[in-house]
Amino acid sequence: MRKYLVLISFSFLFVFSCLAEHQNEPYEPHSWKSFIVKGSDNYYKFESELIEDKSVKKEIKNTKKTGLISYLLFEDNKITIDEEDLPYNIKSNNGIMPSHSVGKSLVSYVLGHAICEGYIDNINTPLDDWPVLDGTLYKGQKLIDILNMRAGDQKIIGERNFNSDNGIQDKSGKKSLNVNTFPIKDVMKLEIVQNTKKSKAVYNYNALATNLLMNYTIFKTGDDWKKLLHKVFNEHVRIKDSVWFHQTVKWSNKDIHLRETGRYSFYANRYDYLRIGKRILDDWNNDNCVGKYLKTIYDQRINKNRKGHNTQSASQYSKKYGGQFHFDIIGLTKKKILAMDGFGGQQLIVDFDSGRIIVVNALDRHYNWKKIVHKKLKQ
Secondary structure, three states: OHHHHHHHHHHHHHHHHOOOOOOOOOOOHHHEEEEEEOOOOOOOOOOEOOOOOHHHHHHHHOHHHHOEEEEEEEEOOEEEEEEEOOOHHHHOOOOOEEOOOHHHHHHHHHHHHHHHOOOOOOOOOEOOOOHHHOOOOOOOOEHHHHHOOOOOOOOOOOHHHHOOOOEEEOOOOOOEEEHHHOOHHHHHOOHHHHOOOOOOOOOOOOHHHHHHHHHHHHHHHHHHHHHHHHHHHHHHHOOOOOEEEEEEEEOOOOOOOOOOOEEEEEEEOHHHHHHHHHHHHHHHHHOOHHHHHHHHHHHOOEEOOOOOOOOOOOOOOEEEEEOOEEEEEOOOOOOOEEEEEEOOOEEEEEEOOOOOEEEEEEOOOOOOHHHHHHHHHHO
């Protein structure tokens, strides 16, 4: 219970201190079931050759103003910057922190493994074999269009029209529901989802697309879902400590028939986030099956076509999107950089050209992203 109370406190810090493009998620982590993966006895061990970086130290020192609580830079196959000022409640919970929308990218990473394991054919697979989608505009669409957030669902949900990534109208049309707090089958039965036809296929960032992808993967893997998660994070990434995805079902729910209850909300500590980035870098460089998946979604990335860009994060300062990842960061478009971005300033960025990885955890997005992230990638 103490563990969950710690997570509640941390979540409230995020809810009340953040200024971001995503709608606050009004749920408490202790109330929801999770898909947990335990750490590996053979976890990946980092080497370090630390340097002092005054810019990062300054941002960490002024955490009450900047919100920055953790910064890791990995380059030349070792950690070179390792700074943190974690609040006591986070430290006492093994440093576990929410990733927010970084979890969207991790859902895609798991889906890539599902393809490589033969559970799903490929990214062009039509979603025509999942009864949950019956009567919706998502039925029969290609997987790649959901991955790229271009399903033509902007009249239902998404930042393109609603200034929120997770709000959807209820039956009355007056109240907004958070799709992260309902099983996917219930969301798909909503009147607005059942009665809305597909619009023009354009980039429309939203949470429903990701939850659809995750639950389709759960549907396709069946009884092997937890086994797949173990293979991805315990065996492949070689995490040290437990990580988990939350579900859309509360602990009090005893309905054992609910299977597809996944959502992208992912939790890990700072070093395990770095381990995930390192494994993604290795996949790309080794050109293994998952590496080929990453290269395919990179090749099929689409333009965001945003009118303006701010310099607060990779998601806001990038031109393209592919497979639930942000690409083509402004000023760095010639470099192959894969960026994961989450509410409140969470960043997990992998530079395939230089081998650099940057992991940022924050309480809000007030730190100087351009200076401590963009500038480091540009070096």
